[in-house]
Amino acid sequence: MGKITGAQMIIKCLKEEGVEVIFGYPGGKVIPLYDALFDSDIRHILVRHEQGAAHAADGYARVTGKTGVCIATSGPGATNLVTGIANAHMDSIPMVAITGQVGTAQIGTDAFQEADITGIAAPITKHNYLIKDVKDLPRVIKEAFIIASTGRPGPVLIDIPVDITTDLIDENFKADISLPGYKPTIKGNLKQVKQAAKKIAESKKPVIFAGGGVISSGASDILRKFVKVAKIPVITSLLGMGSYPENNELSLSMAGMHGTKYANLAFTEADLIIAVGVRFDDRVTGKLSEFAPGADVIHIDIDPAEIGKNVKVLIPVVGDAKIVLTDLKSEYEKYIEKKGKPNWEQWLSRIKKLKEDYPLKYDRNSNKVKPAYVVEKIYELTKGDAIICTEVGQNQMWAAQYYKFTKPRTLVSSGGLGTMGFGLPAAIGAKIGRPDKTVIDIAGDGSIQMVSQELSTAVTNKINIKIMLLNNGYLGMVRQWQQIFFKGRYSHTCIYNCVDFVKLVEAYGGVGLRVKKKEEVENAIKKALEIDNLVLVDFWIDREENVYPMVAPGSPISEMLESEMLEGV
Amino acid sequence: MNHIISVLVENKAGVLAKISGLFSRRGFNIESLAVGPTDDEKISRITLAVNAEEHSIEQIIKQLYKLINVIKIQELDPSNIVERELVLIKVGADSKTRPEILEIVSVFRANIVDVAKKTIMIEITGNSSKVKALEDLLRPFGILELVRTGKIACSRGSKS
Ligand SMILES: Cc1ncc(C[n+]2csc(CCOP(=O)(O)OP(=O)(O)O)c2C)c(N)n1
Ligand SMILES: [Mg+2]
Numbered sequence: 001m002g003k004i005t006g007a008q009m010i011i012k013c014l015k016e017e018g019v020e021v022i023f024g025y026p027g028g029k030v031i032p033l034y035d036a037l038f039d040s041d042i043r044h045i046l047v048r049h050e051q052g053a054a055h056a057a058d059g060y061a062r063v064t065g066k067t068g069v070c071i072a073t074s075g076p077g078a079t080n081l082v083t084g085i086a087n088a089h090m091d092s093i094p095m096v097a098i099t100g101q102v103g104t105a106q107i108g109t110d111a112f113q114e115a116d117i118t119g120i121a122a123p124i125t126k127h128n129y130l131i132k133d134v135k136d137l138p139r140v141i142k143e144a145f146i147i148a149s150t151g152r153p154g155p156v157l158i159d160i161p162v163d164i165t166t167d168l169i170d171e172n173f174k175a176d177i178s179l180p181g182y183k184p185t186i187k188g189n190l191k192q193v194k195q196a197a198k199k200i201a202e203s204k205k206p207v208i209f210a211g212g213g214v215i216s217s218g219a220s221d222i223l224r225k226f227v228k229v230a231k232i233p234v235i236t237s238l239l240g241m242g243s244y245p246e247n248n249e250l251s252l253s254m255a256g257m258h259g260t261k262y263a264n265l266a267f268t269e270a271d272l273i274i275a276v277g278v279r280f281d282d283r284v285t286g287k288l289s290e291f292a293p294g295a296d297v298i299h300i301d302i303d304p305a306e307i308g309k310n311v312k313v314l315i316p317v318v319g320d321a322k323i324v325l326t327d328l329k330s331e332y333e334k335y336i337e338k339k340g341k342p343n344w345e346q347w348l349s350r351i352k353k354l355k356e357d358y359p360l361k362y363d364r365n366s367n368k369v370k371p372a373y374v375v376e377k378i379y380e381l382t383k384g385d386a387i388i389c390t391e392v393g394q395n396q397m398w399a400a401q402y403y404k405f406t407k408p409r410t411l412v413s414s415g416g417l418g419t420m421g422f423g424l425p426a427a428i429g430a431k432i433g434r435p436d437k438t439v440i441d442i443a444g445d446g447s448i449q450m451v452s453q454e455l456s457t458a459v460t461n462k463i464n465i466k467i468m469l470l471n472n473g474y475l476g477m478v479r480q481w482q483q484i485f486f487k488g489r490y491s492h493t494c495i496y497n498c499v500d501f502v503k504l505v506e507a508y509g510g511v512g513l514r515v516k517k518k519e520e521v522e523n524a525i526k527k528a529l530e531i532d533n534l535v536l537v538d539f540w541i542d543r544e545e546n547v548y549p550m551v552a553p554g555s556p557i558s559e560m561l562e563s564e565m566l567e568g569v
Numbered sequence: 570m571n572h573i574i575s576v577l578v579e580n581k582a583g584v585l586a587k588i589s590g591l592f593s594r595r596g597f598n599i600e601s602l603a604v605g606p607t608d609d610e611k612i613s614r615i616t617l618a619v620n621a622e623e624h625s626i627e628q629i630i631k632q633l634y635k636l637i638n639v640i641k642i643q644e645l646d647p648s649n650i651v652e653r654e655l656v657l658i659k660v661g662a663d664s665k666t667r668p669e670i671l672e673i674v675s676v677f678r679a680n681i682v683d684v685a686k687k688t689i690m691i692e693i694t695g696n697s698s699k700v701k702a703l704e705d706l707l708r709p710f711g712i713l714e715l716v717r718t719g720k721i722a723c724s725r726g727s728k729s
Pocket of ligand 2: 444445446470471472473474475476
């Protein structure tokens with residue numbers, strides 16, 4: 001039997017896991033690993049900052065459903081991954097992060113570029129490992145991929161001391177996995193599912209609340225089939241967008257702080273919420289004690305710790321969304337076959353009325369470049385078929401409100417952590433995962449400057465993403481809060497005219513377009529989509545445009561602020 | 570409410586840190602903690618005494634289960650357990666007070682494990698109320714040092 005190095009073993013194991021691309025950045029403690037990677041056919045994308053590697057792996061995972069992989073060296077390389085790992089953890093994204101570490105003999109001595117990354121990352125990973133023996137590599141890598149991608153997905157970190165990567169090991173060495181404490185519940189308890197079916201059939205005003213779990217479990221299809229049979233209106237969380245087509249009359253789009261008023265009112269009037277793969281984040285529930293006051297909750301989730309964490313649950317079902325929804329659909333069909341279909345006509349016409357009475361609105365007659373108008377045009381010109389990544393802030397909310405998501409895995413947005421600078425590297429990962437798709441980053445001028453060096457990653461690797469920059473010269477979302485809640489005192493939120501974005505992208509070898517007039521919007525988007533290169537369109541939008549409607553922090557979601565109330569327009 | 574949870578974990582480096590980290594991160598206080606291997610050397614038992622509301626304890630148990638190295642968790646029913654703690658107490662003692670202290674010690678079936686000119690060291694094993702009672706009686710003599718192992722507990726009967 002031949003011997004190989006630990007580094008070669010790592011690559012071999014990654015290949016066995018089906019890894020086709022790694023996002024990373026080398027350094028002293030991973031030189032042996034990079035040396036082994038040099039001989040491998042796994043594609044490696046060299047980012048410009050390790051945070052970009054983690055976000056790109058995250059974006060890749062979100063659009064493909066596969067586990068994203070990133071590599072960084074010890075010390076600062078590893079700590080630079082932290083934001084990206086935390087982001088994936090909050091949004092339950094499958095990721096394996098590999099970090100170099102100082103040699104086993106040096107651990108604990110404050111050696112050069114030593115950081116206790118397993119300690120640092122413990123609260124932001126699903127699990128982590130520090131390898132102490134080259135023989136543990138095959139087992140740990142296998143376990144890491146299982147843990148990252150099954151149950152409630154999440155990031156797993158493997159910290160590998162440099163000497164482990166040069167130690168020798170039998171080429172065919174195999175070890176069984178050992179996870180005695182890890183058994184996610186996949187199949188929901190059938191008794192609970194039956195109860196849920198009955199409860200649904202007996203309800204008067206039900207709504208479905210679909211979240212990221214529907215998308216990650218691949219349950220969008222069965223959700224659509226269930227809704228087709230049951231005719232229950234569907235509300236989504238931000239991460240649930242695309243799980244149900246927004247252009248369907250039963251879709252109420254996103255609820256919450258900047259959700260649609262009709263979704264928030266539907267929650268408030270409902271007598272039953274069928275929650276699937278959601279965690280009732282405070283951005284959705286608003287003031288918790290007044291959230292959905294008349295509703296019982298059926299909560300379907302793979303993570304038992306989510307059930308009852310924030311809202312009281314009448315019928316919990318722990319299990320995989322796809323499997324539970326499949327059972328729920330058939331139990332529901334059986335039930336109504338025996339007892340007859342519930343009559344929800346009144347409720348459904350109420351829903352229709354809510355949608356008619358409270359549409360999303362902005363000043364369509366304005367001759368300024370309105371961000372909502374830009375997003376609507378992006379939707380039209382991509383025929384709703386693009387993958388949309390977002391940064392964080394107003395740009396993110398406009399993207400969520402005005403792009404109509406109809407398919408799962410088409411919105412890539414930092415939900416739980418709200419990480420500025422996520423969109424650009426995530427778009428790079430998304431485009432690599434789905435080269436057949438148009439991938440767009442709807443960006444903000446503040447956010448993109450946190451990661452603008454990744455323009456170089458994209459251009460050098462011919463990753464032709466399209467950046468639609470909603471440039472308001474402000475840290476807009478913070479400015480909006482200052483305007484509404486802090487008497488318009490814009491403390492440190494103006495970043496007007498601090499960089500010429502067209503020149504910036506040109507410096508990296510991409511194409512920059514600038515749009516200052518409404519009439520130019522459509523053509524610029526068309527052109528951006530046609531050009532075979534990375535394109536950034538710098539839209540000079542109406543600078544003080546706010547995101548409406550809005551729930552003030554601490555208010556119930558039924559009380560939404562509208563532009564007329566605050567600005568008299 | 571006081572709760573005793575008994576957690577079986579894989580006996581691996583870093584597991585205790587993951588558990589204690591989880592408690593502080595989620596805002597729970599650990600009152601006492603005792604760790605040791607079980608009859609299976611690959612598995613350790615951590616016994617935690619926690620003061621928390623019913624709802625919180627449910628949440629903390631669910632969160633503990635999410636740690637990959639946690640194998641099994643039991644919340645012990647305080648009315649049906651044997652609970653013990655070992656405590657070493659060093660008290661000041663001179664020829665005048667020594668007989669009185671010895672008497673207290675014998676009533677409690679505690680042991681004298683060290684005698685010096687001006688001090689006595691007492692070892693007591695028992696549940697918290699017994700330990701507390703002895704502590705209260707010894708306090709007037711001057712407790713110089715008190716060291717405890719943390720509670721351990723085991724449910725009665727055949728249930729495991
Ligand atoms: C890393 C990070 N730092 C700070 C914040 C707080 N924050 C949220 S939105 C926002 C403003 C974003 O500005 P920009 O990217 O220009 O987006 P806009 O709101 O103007 O569309 C800030 C500073 C954050 N979410 N992430
Ligand atoms: Mg901005």
